[in-house]
Amino acid sequence: MRKPFVAGNWKMNTDSRSSVNLAKRIACGSSEVAGHGVNVAVFPPFVYLDSVAKALSASSIAVGAQDVYCESKGAFTGEISPSMLKDIGCAYVLCGHSERRHVIGETDELINKKVAAAIMGGLLPILCVGELLSERDSSQTEKVVTRQLKNGLAGLNAEKVSAVTIAYEPVWAIGTGRTATPQQAQEVHRLVRNLLAQMYDDRLAQETRILYGGSVKPDNSDDLMSQQDIDGLLVGGASLNADDFLAIIRSAA
Numbered sequence: 001m002r003k004p005f006v007a008g009n010w011k012m013n014t015d016s017r018s019s020v021n022l023a024k025r026i027a028c029g030s031s032e033v034a035g036h037g038v039n040v041a042v043f044p045p046f047v048y049l050d051s052v053a054k055a056l057s058a059s060s061i062a063v064g065a066q067d068v069y070c071e072s073k074g075a076f077t078g079e080i081s082p083s084m085l086k087d088i089g090c091a092y093v094l095c096g097h098s099e100r101r102h103v104i105g106e107t108d109e110l111i112n113k114k115v116a117a118a119i120m121g122g123l124l125p126i127l128c129v130g131e132l133l134s135e136r137d138s139s140q141t142e143k144v145v146t147r148q149l150k151n152g153l154a155g156l157n158a159e160k161v162s163a164v165t166i167a168y169e170p171v172w173a174i175g176t177g178r179t180a181t182p183q184q185a186q187e188v189h190r191l192v193r194n195l196l197a198q199m200y201d202d203r204l205a206q207e208t209r210i211l212y213g214g215s216v217k218p219d220n221s222d223d224l225m226s227q228q229d230i231d232g233l234l235v236g237g238a239s240l241n242a243d244d245f246l247a248i249i250r251s252a253a
């Protein structure tokens with residue numbers, strides 16, 4: 001019912017040549033699975049989106065941006081609008097990645113505006129939520145994830161939210177090599193699905209894909225994907241290595 005989805009967040013890595021090479025290697029290696037058993041998308045840095053989108057145009061791998069601004073055009077120096085992303089072939093956009101929340105300082109309110117603007121602009125947002133280690137250690141996970149989910153989707157009706165994918169990414173597991181156990185991840189994924197049912201309806205909750213992110217590697221992706229409410233994986237570091245990313249795609253398929 002929910003098609004598995006594997007997304008590779010390249011963060012601030014690669015250059016003009018290596019981004020295209022990486023995209024081509026992933027497209028070549030995933031041709032049997034991508035588009036059939038699993039959706040795959042890569043999220044290169046803004047400046048390489050256009051060339052990566054061109055390199056992938058004959059494949060079934062989608063391209064997404066790591067961020068977007070919440071206005072359609074105007075005096076917003078340095079920002080990129082949803083229509084600009086659409087224009088160069090982006091399908092997806094990450095909203096509220098933990099590095100944007102905790103390094104750049106984005107608030108729930110701004111992230112909500114970005115999710116809404118992305119949907120209005122015809123993009124498919126991936127809303128990222130997840131607690132800090134101190135929040136997990138003080139039993140605040142449920143409270144934090146609930147707040148981020150409700151605030152991130154505030155003002156959006158079920159029809160709009162049907163364009164959204166949720167990514168649960170515990171901050172303590174991102175880039176640290178410390179993955180949540182499949183059970184820890186499943187618990188929060190179940191919480192997110194229950195919240196979606198409460199906020200909207202059961203159908204939307206059952207249809208929404210919830211990805212896990214946080215030090216996903218080929219050796220833990222099978223176990224994570226075996227959980228009932230884990231519908232895919234948002235992969236950072238391991239998505240920069242074509243062989244590792246392909247192995248993760250295969251485990252999702």
Ligand code: PEP
Binds near residue numbers: 169
């Ligand atoms: C991410 O960037 O969303 C991420 C989960 O990174 P990593 O896989 O490197 O932990």
